[in-house]
Amino acid sequence: MALPRLPRLYLATKNAGKVREFGRLLNPGFAVVPLPPHVTLPPETGSTFAENALLKAGSAFAAVGGHVAVLADDSGLEVDALGGKPGVMSARYAGEDAGDRENVLRLLAQLSGRSDRRGRFVCALALVLPPDLARLAGTGLLEARGTFEGAITLEPRGESGFGYDPVFQPTGWTCTLAEGGPGEKDAISHRGEAVRALTALLQESGLVPDGGEPLWGDHPEVLQPAGDLPSADGDS
Ligand code: ITT
Numbered sequence: 001m002a003l004p005r006l007p008r009l010y011l012a013t014k015n016a017g018k019v020r021e022f023g024r025l026l027n028p029g030f031a032v033v034p035l036p037p038h039v040t041l042p043p044e045t046g047s048t049f050a051e052n053a054l055l056k057a058g059s060a061f062a063a064v065g066g067h068v069a070v071l072a073d074d075s076g077l078e079v080d081a082l083g084g085k086p087g088v089m090s091a092r093y094a095g096e097d098a099g100d101r102e103n104v105l106r107l108l109a110q111l112s113g114r115s116d117r118r119g120r121f122v123c124a125l126a127l128v129l130p131p132d133l134a135r136l137a138g139t140g141l142l143e144a145r146g147t148f149e150g151a152i153t154l155e156p157r158g159e160s161g162f163g164y165d166p167v168f169q170p171t172g173w174t175c176t177l178a179e180g181g182p183g184e185k186d187a188i189s190h191r192g193e194a195v196r197a198l199t200a201l202l203q204e205s206g207l208v209p210d211g212g213e214p215l216w217g218d219h220p221e222v223l224q225p226a227g228d229l230p231s232a233d234g235d236s
Contacts, residue, residue, distance in 0.1 A: 009026075009030055009033060009068070009069045009070070009071055009127075010033050010034075010035055010060060010064055010068055010069070010070045010071070011033060011034060011035065011070075011071050011072075011073075012035055012039075012041060012056045012057055012059075012060035012061075012070050012071065012072040013035070013041075013056070013072065013073055014035075014041060015091075015162070016162075017161065017162025017163060018073055018075075018162075018191070019034060020162075020182075021182075021185075021186065021189075021191050022071075022073070022191075022195070024182060024183075024186055025186055025191060025192055025195040026195065029199075029208070035060055035063075035064070036064065039060055039063040039064060040063075041056050041059060041060065042055050042056065042059040044056070044074065044088065044091075046074075046088065047088065048088065048124070049074040049075060049076065049088060049122050049123070049124035049145075050074070050124040050126070050143060050145070051074075052074035052088060052124070053072045053073060053074040053124040053125060053126035053143070054072070054126045054141070054143070055072075056072035056073075056074065056126070057070050057071065057072035057126040057127065057128045057141075058126075058128055060072065061128040061130075066130060066131075067130050068130055069127060069128065069129050069130060069133060070127070070128050071125060071126070071127045071198075072125070072126050072128075073123055073124070073125055073191065073194075074088070074123075074124050074126075075090070075121060075122060075123040075124065075190060075191065076088055076089070076090030076091070076121070076122060077090050077107075077119055077120070077121055077122075077164050077168070078119055078120050078121075078122060079107070079111070079117070079118070079119035079152060080116060080118045080119060081111065081114045081116045081117065081118075082110055082111070085110075086103070086107065090103070090163070090164070091103070091163075093106050093107065094106040100162060100163050100164075103163070103164070104156055104164060104166060104167055107152065107164065107167065108152075108154075108155070108156075108167065111152055117151045117152040117153075118149075118150075118151050119149075119150065119151065119152055119168075120147050120148055120149045120150065120190070121147065121148040121150075121164075121168065121189065121190040121191075122145070122146070122147050122148075122190055123145065123146045123147075123148075123189075123190035123191045123193070123194040124143070124144075124145050124194070125143065125144045125145070125194045125195070125197075125198050126141065126142075126143050127141070127142040127143070127198060127202075128140060128141055129141070129142070129207075133207060136205070136206055136207060137205035137206065137207055138205065139205070142198060142201045142202065142205070144194045144195070144197035144198035144201060145193075145194055145197065146189070146190040146191060146192065146193025146194030146195075146196075146197065147190050147193065148170065148188065148189050148190035148193070149170070149171045150168050150169050150170040150171050150173070151168075151169050151171070152164075152167050152168065152169075153166075153167045153168075153169050153176055155167070156176075156178070157175070157176045157178065157179055158175065158176045158177070158178025158179030158180075159178060160177075160178050160179070160180070160181070160182065161177050161178045161182070161185065165177035165178040165185075166178040170188065177189075
């Protein structure tokens with residue numbers, strides 16, 4: 001029997017740190033195809049990560065013509081002592097145009113003097129499917145979620161990763177995510193867990209062969225090695 005094809009998958013994000021992680025997490029089975037530069041993402045007006053992921057995926061799906069699958073990630077940090085903040089505001093915690101450094105500094109200031117520094121990263125994924133794939137899968141939308149428990153350090157440590165990685169120490173670790181290697185993060189991160197859950201859904205829906213790679217059809221032009229992707233430096 002011929003296997004169904006998932007010929008192309010756009011990643012609806014402007015965050016180069018996420019692009020790099022998806023490049024690793026979806027490799028080698030999937031090609032990460034960044035959005036065309038003219039496509040903008042909508043304001044994140046949802047009150048949950050899942051709502052915002054769907055907003056981004058749906059908007060980008062329409063913008064690229066509605067014929068290719070689009071994956072969006074909405075993610076952030078929930079800190080217990082701050083009642084779950086910054087949450088869906090993680091990218092804008094220190095203001096609309098804030099960068100990673102400003103957001104991290106605001107987080108540290110808000111936690112100043114607090115001994116309970118526990119928190120978690122959350123990642124919500126929304127994959128919108130074009131009509132032909134939606135028919136095969138029996139749904140036009142696949143959603144997945146992952147979480148990653150840890151604590152906020154007293155000061156930033158390490159250079160790798162992006163966002164809040166320099167102040168996030170995973171449970172059981174003695175270093176921050178920015179001090180650890182990317183492979184170590186991917187194996188247990190919120191994004192890694194969500195991607196593995198989404199892959200399982202794709203397998204259940206028949207769009208990815210069990211235990212194998214999706215078939216990419218006749219679109220070798222979309223295959224991009226992760227090394228060609230932009231750097232995350234300075235991105236939020
Ligand atoms: P897009 O909407 O274009 O995808 P964004 O940066 O605005 O990019 P979000 O709205 O999902 O993305 O905000 C997520 C923020 O949470 C992000 O800016 C980081 O600061 C933080 N974040 C999420 N995942 C993270 C991770 O794995 N490591 C460090 N920080 C992370």
